[in-house]
Amino acid sequence: MTLLAIKDLVVRYGAIQAVRGVSLSVGKGEIIALLGANGAGKSSVLNACMGLAPKAGGSIAFDGVPIERETTEAIVRRGMTLTPEGRRVFAALSVLENLEIGAAASAELRRRGRENREAMFELFPRLAERRQQLAGTLSGGEQQMLAIARSLMSQPTLLLLDEPSLGLAPNIVDQIFDLIASLKTRGITVLLVEQNVELSLDIADRAYVLAGGDVVMAGSAQELRASGGLERAYLGAA
Amino acid sequence: MDFLVQQFVNALALGGTYALLGLGLAVVFSVLGLINFAHGELMTLTGYGIFYALFLGLPFPVALLIGVTLATVSAMLMERIAFRPVRNSSPTTMLLTSFAVSTILHILFQNLISARPKAIPIPDALAGAVTIGTLQIGAIQLISIVVTALSLLGLTLFLKRSMLGIAMRAAAEDFNVTRLMGVNANMVISTAFAISGLLAGVAGILWLFQRGSVDPLMGFLPVLKAFIAVVLGGLGSLSGAVVGGFLLGFIEIALRAYLPDDALAYRDAISLTLVIAVLFFYPQGLVPRRESVR
Ligand SMILES: Nc1ncnc2c1ncn2[C@@H]1O[C@H](COP(=O)(O)OP(=O)(O)OP(=O)(O)O)[C@@H](O)[C@H]1O
Ligand SMILES: [Mg+2]
Numbered sequence: 001m002t003l004l005a006i007k008d009l010v011v012r013y014g015a016i017q018a019v020r021g022v023s024l025s026v027g028k029g030e031i032i033a034l035l036g037a038n039g040a041g042k043s044s045v046l047n048a049c050m051g052l053a054p055k056a057g058g059s060i061a062f063d064g065v066p067i068e069r070e071t072t073e074a075i076v077r078r079g080m081t082l083t084p085e086g087r088r089v090f091a092a093l094s095v096l097e098n099l100e101i102g103a104a105a106s107a108e109l110r111r112r113g114r115e116n117r118e119a120m121f122e123l124f125p126r127l128a129e130r131r132q133q134l135a136g137t138l139s140g141g142e143q144q145m146l147a148i149a150r151s152l153m154s155q156p157t158l159l160l161l162d163e164p165s166l167g168l169a170p171n172i173v174d175q176i177f178d179l180i181a182s183l184k185t186r187g188i189t190v191l192l193v194e195q196n197v198e199l200s201l202d203i204a205d206r207a208y209v210l211a212g213g214d215v216v217m218a219g220s221a222q223e224l225r226a227s228g229g230l231e232r233a234y235l236g237a238a
Numbered sequence: 239m240d241f242l243v244q245q246f247v248n249a250l251a252l253g254g255t256y257a258l259l260g261l262g263l264a265v266v267f268s269v270l271g272l273i274n275f276a277h278g279e280l281m282t283l284t285g286y287g288i289f290y291a292l293f294l295g296l297p298f299p300v301a302l303l304i305g306v307t308l309a310t311v312s313a314m315l316m317e318r319i320a321f322r323p324v325r326n327s328s329p330t331t332m333l334l335t336s337f338a339v340s341t342i343l344h345i346l347f348q349n350l351i352s353a354r355p356k357a358i359p360i361p362d363a364l365a366g367a368v369t370i371g372t373l374q375i376g377a378i379q380l381i382s383i384v385v386t387a388l389s390l391l392g393l394t395l396f397l398k399r400s401m402l403g404i405a406m407r408a409a410a411e412d413f414n415v416t417r418l419m420g421v422n423a424n425m426v427i428s429t430a431f432a433i434s435g436l437l438a439g440v441a442g443i444l445w446l447f448q449r450g451s452v453d454p455l456m457g458f459l460p461v462l463k464a465f466i467a468v469v470l471g472g473l474g475s476l477s478g479a480v481v482g483g484f485l486l487g488f489i490e491i492a493l494r495a496y497l498p499d500d501a502l503a504y505r506d507a508i509s510l511t512l513v514i515a516v517l518f519f520y521p522q523g524l525v526p527r528r529e530s531v532r
Binding site: 106 | 407416
């Protein structure tokens with residue numbers, strides 16, 4: 001069953017056309033990787049899904065409902081959220097407060113806030129030791145964990161992840177990818193934007209490759225690995 | 239010694255009023271990036287609200303309540319009617335919109351009410367002084383200090399403890415990511431305006447106690463001072479607005495108390511020079527706003 005269906009999406013910032021008619025679909029329970037070089041338009045696709053980037057055409061449906069005209073907060077309440085590129089934790093808020101606000105979407109979530117927070121601390125023990133610490137003083141890896149935990153507080157059915165491995169040490173990157181793979185067993189579907197092709201294909205069911213705002217390759221992880229066209233897609237878009 | 243304490247109390251009272259006004263400006267600026275030049279008109283509205291409530295024969299406390307409520311509701315209406323349609327426009331557009339709102343209200347006050355001051359009779363109980371040992375403290379000063387302290391405490395508790403308060407602090411750092419948490423953008427902005435109106439109303443009452451009358455320009459000077467206080471503390475930083483407000487209050491009272499008589503006319507010029515001197519060493523203000531690390 002298709003959870004997210006993007007058709008002919010166009011994103012334009014003034015004169016710059018960042019996304020030129022991208023179509024992709026994410027099935028329930030899948031992990032989908034969206035790969036591509038810098039400036040390929042990956043973040044623009046995710047931001048457009050969340051109503052945070054200017055859409056100039058195309059349609060986006062979540063769980064069968066068209067959402068291209070909805071506000072960001074309404075989309076979150078439907079069960080889709082984004083962990084943005086560069087982590088963007090609330091630096092002046094404590095770890096606890098960052099998680100608290102992650103549950104702001106509904107009264108039901110707020111009521112279960114404490115319970116869900118403890119579940120997050122179990123998932124990320126490093127955060128548990130730093131509850132009262134200001135998020136701005138966390139290490140990069142801890143901030144990324146907090147950013148993901150904060151997104152999970154809204155109990156999404158579909159999580160969009162924008163370059164969670166950006167700027168992190170290899171062992172932390174491994175931890176983060178293990179976590180992403182484990183989301184599947186929790187019933188969370190993932191659309192993962194990454195530049196780390198190897199690790200992404202390891203955990204993804206299918207992948208799309210973006211170059212210059214277009215989908216240039218798509219297929220199962222094995223197919224893409226075997227085709228050897230990935231490097232060309234990266235080089236061609238640079 | 240008594241003279242010193244007396245001036246200290248005066249400075250706390252005046253600085254507190256600037257702090258409340260500055261906080262109102264800063265709360266809106268922190269979430270919307272807008273300096274609301276119509277903030278002074280909210281103060282003035284409080285004055286007229288109290289004037290007409292008393293005119294209708296309502297008891298004094300009820301009149302005060304009406305004044306504050308009027309400022310709060312007007313601030314929310316301002317946002318809904320004037321600022322929401324231009325929210326995604328350039329900062330200049332929003333700034334000009336706030337000038338327009340300010341001018342329109344000002345003209346309405348002049349033409350529908352009066353360009354001349356309307357007297358507001360302050361109850362005798364407030365005109366007296368409280369004696370503590372050998373010290374005489376004006377009841378109004380004392381009330382100003384207590385009300386300022388309670389307002390600051392209330393706002394702090396709201397920002398620290400409530401979900402909406404946390405959301406407002408988050409929105410001040412990163413508005414879009416706050417929306418990604420499912421926080422309603424309109425609600426956050428509307429609350430910011432409600433708080434700024436409430437604070438303008440409370441400050442308006444304290445200001446009225448000092449001067450005993452309301453005219454169309456009542457809010458202009460104090461809000462200009464509050465704006466200076468906000469810049470002094472660091473634009474967009476809430477604690478900065480409070481620090482800046484009190485510092486400006488202390489500077490003004492110190493100059494008033496210690497400047498020789500023939501230099502008193504230059505009081506504002508001297509205090510602004512001091513402000514510029516501070517900004518020279520702290521260009522971001524004394525307590526700069528924290529931005530999220532990107
Ligand atoms: N807010 C914006 N305003 C103007 N142009 C933008 C904006 N955001 C992105 N762009 C442009 O759109 C194009 C695609 O950017 P996007 O961020 O979607 O790429 P990306 O694939 O996520 O790149 P990266 O891997 O570096 O994050 C780029 O040319 C970029 O300069
Ligand atoms: Mg990107």
